Amino acid sequence: MFDFSSKLSAAATGQAKPYGGLPPYHFVGGNIDEPTVPVEALADAVAKTLRAQGHAMGKYGMDSGSQGHLPLRERVAEMLEGRAQMRVDPGEVLMTSGSLQAMELVNRALLDRGDVVLVEAANYAGALNRLGALGVDYVGIDLDADGMRMDALEAALADLAAQGRKPKFIYTIPTVQNPTGSVMPIARRREMLALAARFDVPIFEDDCYADLVFSGERPPALHALDTEGRVIYCGTFSKTIAPALRLGFLVAPWPLMGRILPLKTDAGSGALEQLVMAEFLPDAFDVHVSNLLPMLQEKADALCAALDEHFGAAAEYERPVGGIYLWVTLPQQVNTDRLFQVALAQGVEINPGSQWSVDGAANRHRMRLCFGHPSIETIQAGVAKLAKACFEEFGVPERGGNLAR
Amino acid sequence: MFDFSSKLSAAATGQAKPYGGLPPYHFVGGNIDEPTVPVEALADAVAKTLRAQGHAMGKYGMDSGSQGHLPLRERVAEMLEGRAQMRVDPGEVLMTSGSLQAMELVNRALLDRGDVVLVEAANYAGALNRLGALGVDYVGIDLDADGMRMDALEAALADLAAQGRKPKFIYTIPTVQNPTGSVMPIARRREMLALAARFDVPIFEDDCYADLVFSGERPPALHALDTEGRVIYCGTFSKTIAPALRLGFLVAPWPLMGRILPLKTDAGSGALEQLVMAEFLPDAFDVHVSNLLPMLQEKADALCAALDEHFGAAAEYERPVGGIYLWVTLPQQVNTDRLFQVALAQGVEINPGSQWSVDGAANRHRMRLCFGHPSIETIQAGVAKLAKACFEEFGVPERGGNLAR
Numbered sequence: 032m033f034d035f036s037s038k039l040s041a042a043a044t045g046q047a048k049p050y051g052g053l054p055p056y057h058f059v060g061g062n063i064d065e066p067t068v069p070v071e072a073l074a075d076a077v078a079k080t081l082r083a084q085g086h087a088m089g090k091y092g093m094d095s096g097s098q099g100h101l102p103l104r105e106r107v108a109e110m111l112e113g114r115a116q117m118r119v120d121p122g123e124v125l126m127t128s129g130s131l132q133a134m135e136l137v138n139r140a141l142l143d144r145g146d147v148v149l150v151e152a153a154n155y156a157g158a159l160n161r162l163g164a165l166g167v168d169y170v171g172i173d174l175d176a177d178g179m180r181m182d183a184l185e186a187a188l189a190d191l192a193a194q195g196r197k198p199k200f201i202y203t204i205p206t207v208q209n210p211t212g213s214v215m216p217i218a219r220r221r222e223m224l225a226l227a228a229r230f231d232v233p234i235f236e237d238d239c240y241a242d243l244v245f246s247g248e249r250p251p252a253l254h255a256l257d258t259e260g261r262v263i264y265c266g267t268f269s270k271t272i273a274p275a276l277r278l279g280f281l282v283a284p285w286p287l288m289g290r291i292l293p294l295k296t297d298a299g300s301g302a303l304e305q306l307v308m309a310e311f312l313p314d315a316f317d318v319h320v321s322n323l324l325p326m327l328q329e330k331a332d333a334l335c336a337a338l339d340e341h342f343g344a345a346a347e348y349e350r351p352v353g354g355i356y357l358w359v360t361l362p363q364q365v366n367t368d369r370l371f372q373v374a375l376a377q378g379v380e381i382n383p384g385s386q387w388s389v390d391g392a393a394n395r396h397r398m399r400l401c402f403g404h405p406s407i408e409t410i411q412a413g414v415a416k417l418a419k420a421c422f423e424e425f426g427v428p429e430r431g432g433n434l435a436r
Numbered sequence: 437m438f439d440f441s442s443k444l445s446a447a448a449t450g451q452a453k454p455y456g457g458l459p460p461y462h463f464v465g466g467n468i469d470e471p472t473v474p475v476e477a478l479a480d481a482v483a484k485t486l487r488a489q490g491h492a493m494g495k496y497g498m499d500s501g502s503q504g505h506l507p508l509r510e511r512v513a514e515m516l517e518g519r520a521q522m523r524v525d526p527g528e529v530l531m532t533s534g535s536l537q538a539m540e541l542v543n544r545a546l547l548d549r550g551d552v553v554l555v556e557a558a559n560y561a562g563a564l565n566r567l568g569a570l571g572v573d574y575v576g577i578d579l580d581a582d583g584m585r586m587d588a589l590e591a592a593l594a595d596l597a598a599q600g601r602k603p604k605f606i607y608t609i610p611t612v613q614n615p616t617g618s619v620m621p622i623a624r625r626r627e628m629l630a631l632a633a634r635f636d637v638p639i640f641e642d643d644c645y646a647d648l649v650f651s652g653e654r655p656p657a658l659h660a661l662d663t664e665g666r667v668i669y670c671g672t673f674s675k676t677i678a679p680a681l682r683l684g685f686l687v688a689p690w691p692l693m694g695r696i697l698p699l700k701t702d703a704g705s706g707a708l709e710q711l712v713m714a715e716f717l718p719d720a721f722d723v724h725v726s727n728l729l730p731m732l733q734e735k736a737d738a739l740c741a742a743l744d745e746h747f748g749a750a751a752e753y754e755r756p757v758g759g760i761y762l763w764v765t766l767p768q769q770v771n772t773d774r775l776f777q778v779a780l781a782q783g784v785e786i787n788p789g790s791q792w793s794v795d796g797a798a799n800r801h802r803m804r805l806c807f808g809h810p811s812i813e814t815i816q817a818g819v820a821k822l823a824k825a826c827f828e829e830f831g832v833p834e835r836g837g838n839l840a841r
Contacts, residue, residue: 033666035546035692038604038638043545045698049527049690050501062495070490077486077708078479085475088678090467090809096455122454128533128682131703140448141440161701199443233443261438273493275707277533285454287440293450296566298536301706302680303482404495 056379056413061274061355062404067326068273069311069319076310077303088302097292099126099280099300103309107280110312115241116251117264119282125291128300130239130279133265134158137235137281140291141199142167149187149201149232151179153358153394155209156386158202158237170198171389176349178208178215181222188230200233200263205253207240207354210387210399214352217250224257234262239279242271242320244353245328260284268308270355270403271320278304327355333407334400334414341418345428355403358387360396365425367398374420379413461784461818466679466760467809472731473678474716474724481715482708493707502697504531504685504705508714512685515717520646521656522669524687530696533705535644535684538670540566542640542686545696546604547572554592554606554637556584558763558799560614561791563607563642575603576794581754583613583620586627593635605638605668610658612645612759615792615804619757622655629661639667644684647676647725649758650733665689673713675760675808676725683709732760738812739805739819746823750833760808763792765801770830772803779825784818 087093095101104121111117127133134157142148144166150158152171162169170191173183184201191198203223205215215223227234236253254262267279278300283291331351338346338359347360361367367383374381384397402410421427492498500506509526516522532538539562547553549571555563557576567574575596578588589606596603608628610620620628632639641658659669672684683705688696736756743751743764752765766772772788779786789802807815826832 047697065494088680089470275493292452303708
């Protein structure tokens with residue numbers, strides 16, 4: 032057979048394995064609870080909208096150009112006003128193939144090799160990997176229970192200014208931060224905007240989890256508080272409707288949007304996703320999300336209870352107020368890169384803290400546990416197995432389930 | 437307002453305008469006839485499959501990993517066997533967000549700046565633009581009515597070998613070439629494979645229009661005739677179902693596929709598109725395409741008749757045997773870059789030949805006319821307007837509609 036290995040580009044460094052299925056106790060990835068996917072409502076909505084408007088799929092971009100289906104952009108603008116207090120013109124909205132594409136477009140429009148950006152010190156691994164692949168330096172800003180710390184941000188901005196380096200943007204997940212789950216209070220949001228203005232830095236606000244605050248009460252987006260047009264914003268339907276439905280959105284002021292559009296070279300995002308969400312959003316979205324929240328709260332509670340039961344004081348975490356992730360600190364002697372391996376051999380998959388943070392070495396005793404997808408029974412059984420694997424490898428936790436091991 | 441212009445990357449060179457709608461006589465782009473989009477069948481299929489399998493959308497990749505919905509890959513493999521005589525394992529198929537993504541992935545996996553590839557001299561502008569943006573040299577190989585000429589290909593391969601340059605691949609659209617519409621006979625396909633073997637070059641076969649041979653009789657794909665695994669293959673449902681349905685596929689032998697998958701960083705292509713096509717393909721696809729072909733033939737005939745009537749001998753073309761494009765040669769004094777502008781002012785949009793060819797200057801008297809989207813009435817009226825604009829600007833055609841002007 033022909034050998035392509037001598038033909039590969041410098042970029043083709045990765046090597047995938049054939050898909051082998053998910054392990055039974057799967058605490059990784061932004062997956063959601065399968066029974067919550069609103070398949071009946073989606074089926075009705077997509078059939079209705081296809082019959083009414085499906086012929087427009089005969090042309091690229093339907094009748095809306097490269098920014099995506101205009102009726103959906105109008106509904107997204109209304110949703111953002113209702114949920115995040117944002118005032119957005121549909122002409123400033125771009126529908127994307129998931130919010131990851133929004134992130135890649137913003138990165139591509141603003142970042143060159145050697146640039147620097149500021150990010151939360153514990154962070155979405157996919158964001159850090161993408162910045163790294165672009166040759167961009169990222170400076171981690173410490174977090175507390177209210178999100179990115181403003182004293183740390185100010186110090187980093189001043190430090191870079193002293194070096195004569197101007198960051199291209201501050202990347203932040205202010206509402207239900209990934210992985211810590213923190214929600215930034217409104218006063219701190221105003222502080223961040225003031226700092227961004229003082230140091231003349233844009234903000235890239237990733238609001239992918241903001242619909243998942245369990246109480247349903249969500250602070251205004253940074254974008255909503257911004258009077259200067261310095262906030263670029265992205266969101267998604269992955270966490271509320273379904274992650275396999277690849278549909279996100281980017282909000283950017285027009286002059287920047289006009290620069291971003293030529294970089295979206297995919298001839299448009301999927302029409303079915305856009306048509307169905309234009310139908311689903313005004314009628315069914317709010318009800319669906321309200322139904323979702325208590326179920327998520329229940330799963331978060333189950334995960335915390337299982338950790339308390341099986342890890343006891345060895346597992347420290349902030350009780351989540353939203354989202355589908357828990358950021359867990361274990362005793363220093365636990366190396367979660369190693370725990371990942373031994374747990375996976377038992378069918379339990381976790382995210383090692385080293386991958387979910389700017390300073391990997393300092394977070395090697397932490398892990399991210401995702402509770403969106405597994406059932407409550409799976410959460411309980413999986414955490415028990417994880418505790419057992421952790422004890423066998425590291426002697427931690429010493430006591431579990433009120434029993435000395 | 438915040439000014440992003442000082443923050444832009446080196447890549448952000450384009451500047452889009454807000455969408456202004458399509459002109460009334462729109463002979464550009466791979467759009468199709470809107471009434472032919474099978475909305476009823478798609479609505480039934482998507483509603484059925486969502487109810488049966490939609491909950492799997494709760495996880496990225498559903499249950500199939502990063503290559504896309506396995507049942508669809510199985511159906512695609514069956515379709516390729518039935519239609520293109522290919523023998524493909526579903527493990528060698530990757531579902532993509534349109535065939536453009538397949539092209540971008542192949543380019544990214546195989547091409548570095550300064551590499552060289554061989555392409556048909558008249559070509560899809562999007563392919564040439566992408567190669568140019570990557571800093572890749574592309575050598576145009578002349579075409580005749582049977583597609584890429586093998587004497588020209590052999591000469592170019594020998595010439596590059598003499599320079600010590602090894603092309604990364606031959607990019608070809610052997611069946612319904614874009615823009616010439618040629619279909620390469622089977623004997624020439626075998627010649628191409630033999631030349632590729634002799635010079636040790638892979639082939640990237642773009643088969644996006646192959647379902648649209650009006651007779652329904654299509655030669656085996658190059659991939660089907662390849663015994664060495666040197667052909668990478670892509671296809672799409674854009675031209676048969678709907679272009680706004682962003683769903684294409686890439687076929688590559690596993691070792692290369694394993695290198696390509698890490699470059700697909702979009703967390704999967706759209707689930708709705710994949711679910712609906714897995715349902716639609718086995719039951720409805722062949723019937724739909726058979727119904728489509730006589731309608732396309734009729735439109736091709738209408739375009740040829742309108743050109744004959746309004747341009748007379750001034751418009752030369754090969755009568756199309758498939759597809760949705762016509763490549764038209766006008767007298768040398770016609771500059772279609774200029775014709776594009778004066779026609780657009782009259783509401784008629786065409787593709788100038790300079791953009792659809794490797795040697796732009798030598799093709800400035802040619803144009804591509806797309807007949808997939810406009811109705812027969814629009815084709816007739818649009819060509820009349822185009823002839824009038826062409827006469828007013830260039831004095832060509834001197835006679836039209838059996839009347840001296």
